[in-house]
Amino acid sequence: MTKSELIARLAEKNPHLYQRDVEKIVSTIFEEITSALGQGNRVELRGFGAFSIKKRDARNGRNPRTGETVHVEEKSVPFFKVGKELRLRLNRQRPLD
Amino acid sequence: MTVTRAQLTEAVYQEVGLSRNESSDLVEEVLSEISDTLIRGETVKISSFGRFGLREKGERTGRNPKTGEEVPITPRRVLFFRASNVLKEKINGPSVA
Numbered sequence: 001m002t003k004s005e006l007i008a009r010l011a012e013k014n015p016h017l018y019q020r021d022v023e024k025i026v027s028t029i030f031e032e033i034t035s036a037l038g039q040g041n042r043v044e045l046r047g048f049g050a051f052s053i054k055k056r057d058a059r060n061g062r063n064p065r066t067g068e069t070v071h072v073e074e075k076s077v078p079f080f081k082v083g084k085e086l087r088l089r090l091n092r093q094r095p096l097d
Numbered sequence: 098m099t100v101t102r103a104q105l106t107e108a109v110y111q112e113v114g115l116s117r118n119e120s121s122d123l124v125e126e127v128l129s130e131i132s133d134t135l136i137r138g139e140t141v142k143i144s145s146f147g148r149f150g151l152r153e154k155g156e157r158t159g160r161n162p163k164t165g166e167e168v169p170i171t172p173r174r175v176l177f178f179r180a181s182n183v184l185k186e187k188i189n190g191p192s193v194a
Contacts, residue, residue, distance in 0.1 A: 001134045003143045009130055010123070017115075024113050025123050030146045032108040036100040038187045043100040048128045049176075053188060075189050078147070080178030086132050090151070090174045 037078055047085035054079045135176060145183040151176055 001009075003026065011022045033043050033051055043051040058074040082090075102124055109120040131141050131149065140150040151174050159170045 001131075001139055001141045003146075006127070006130060006141070006143070010126060013126070014123070021113050021115070025109050025120075026127060028108050028112045029105050029124060029127055030143055032100065032105050034146065034184055034187050036104075037184070041098050041100055045102060045105075045128060048132060049178075051178075078178075078180040078184055078188055080147075080149075082176040086135070086176070089132065089136050090176060 040076075045083065047083050049083040049086060050081050052079050052081070053077070138174075143181075145181055147178055147180040147184055149176060149178050 007019070007022050007026050010026070011017065011019050014022065036043050037051055037053055040053060042053075053076045056075050056077055059072050061070050061072045062068065063070055102121070105124045106117065106121040109115070109124060110117050113120065115123070134141050135149060135151060138151060140148060142148045154173050154175055156172045157170050159168055160166065161168055
């Protein structure tokens with residue numbers, strides 16, 4: 001499912017809303033999560049999961065093609081930990097198909 | 098500060114002009130639409146944000162760290178999130194992503 005398919009499904013379930021409002025809702029949610037992470041904040045959505053930032057120390061890496069050593073600066077990477085409820089629902093016994 | 102459903106609801110309320118109640122319902126609907134899609138085994142791709150997908154893990158042997166006892170870990174599905182380059186750049190600035 002892509003973002004536009006997500007928007008289409010939500011629009012179908014909410015016929016009283018304009019498509020452009022549904023688009024706005026979906027993009028606002030992801031922009032809000034992005035900006036929270038950009039400010040170093042954590043985003044915790046119980047039952048779904050939590051987005052956070054993990055620091056990676058500066059290190060000396062290697063260019064895999066030339067073997068040359070390159071310095072990699074310290075950086076932050078986004079991380080998602082799945083929430084308990086979703087984790088359990090992913091593994092609930094599935095009907096035989 | 099940790100961002101939760103309340104802040105996402107507030108952002109949708111400010112941006113879209115629905116009632117707070119309806120904004121809150123829609124935040125919930127977005128999360129459950131994503132969850133349900135993943136539970137069906139489908140990948141969710143949100144452009145400029147990232148991709149949620151599943152990996153199937155086979156059975157392996159684990160150990161109870163307290164007793165040292167060997168216990169089988171049953172096959173399971175685990176969720177992963179891969180952040181898009183756009184999201185990584187917003188967290189680090191364009192140079193290091």
